[in-house]
Amino acid sequence: xxxxxCPWCGERPETEFHYGGEAHIERPENPEALSDEEWANFLFxxxxxxxxxxxxxxxxxxxxxxxxxxxxTVSHDILAVYRMGEKPPVIEPAEENR
Amino acid sequence: xxxFEHWHSPFEGQENLFSDAxxxxxxxxxxxLRGNPDDGVFNGWVKDxxxxxxPLEPNRISEGKGCKALWLGPDxxxxxxxxxxxxxxxxxxxxxxxxxxxxxxxxRVILELSGPHARDVLSKSCELxxxxxxxxxxxxxQTLLAKxxxxxxxxxxxxxxxxxRNSFARYVAExxxxxxxxxx
Numbered sequence: 001x002x003x004x005x006c007p008w009c010g011e012r013p014e015t016e017f018h019y020g021g022e023a024h025i026e027r028p029e030n031p032e033a034l035s036d037e038e039w040a041n042f043l044f045x046x047x048x049x050x051x052x053x054x055x056x057x058x059x060x061x062x063x064x065x066x067x068x069x070x071x072x073t074v075s076h077d078i079l080a081v082y083r084m085g086e087k088p089p090v091i092e093p094a095e096e097n098r
Numbered sequence: 099x100x101x102f103e104h105w106h107s108p109f110e111g112q113e114n115l116f117s118d119a120x121x122x123x124x125x126x127x128x129x130x131l132r133g134n135p136d137d138g139v140f141n142g143w144v145k146d147x148x149x150x151x152x153p154l155e156p157n158r159i160s161e162g163k164g165c166k167a168l169w170l171g172p173d174x175x176x177x178x179x180x181x182x183x184x185x186x187x188x189x190x191x192x193x194x195x196x197x198x199x200x201x202x203x204x205x206r207v208i209l210e211l212s213g214p215h216a217r218d219v220l221s222k223s224c225e226l227x228x229x230x231x232x233x234x235x236x237x238x239x240q241t242l243l244a245k246x247x248x249x250x251x252x253x254x255x256x257x258x259x260x261x262x263r264n265s266f267a268r269y270v271a272e273x274x275x276x277x278x279x280x281x282x
Contacts (some may be wrong), residue, residue, distance in 0.1 A: 009156055009157060061242050062240045064174075
């Protein structure tokens, strides 16, 4: 099980959280101007990264806040946790290849 | 106690679940309060209405006169008071203040777990660490207790208050009374 460090509550077991999928997906400025394909891409298409992945988590059984996690999808190492609206931290390439 | 007079406890007929180590607490006024703690107007209004400083540090409580506030989130608190008119104390916020007050007295029932084995029983039921090294009196957490959402507050040396959803209350009480068996 993962131990996830909620930016407010501290380290908590994974069972308290819900996964929210890929982070930093921007809603298009003018949805009505998009083709069906572009709109479907925004709605449904997500990257499937092997390695560092920025994702959203929700502390649903705790403080009920959303936040971002930078996780290695191979090793499950959590490299960083940051709040909504904050910039993702820059990770050195050495870290990335762990 | 007009308001609570007609309320039914979920434990009616289940008194055999309780012992010295596990007790149900009487109905208590509970108010969910949301607002921006960086806003001086909000803080001043809460302080004037409840005579209470809201806890800003996560997982802490603060006590006022006749009521206390539990930290639930960076802009959310649960105010507990014995006076059933607690929500009406907060019924008139200053004009234009961005805040929310919700009476949630019927949302949760409170169980008291106490005695020398209280922490052992919590450890059996919950994944969090309640060792005095990391948890103590005046601290509160929201977590899963026997897989059911709960607020756990340490109110004294080996006394814990468990705020459990009304509809899960009998299940949790049964779980805890079973967990206590090996220590009796």
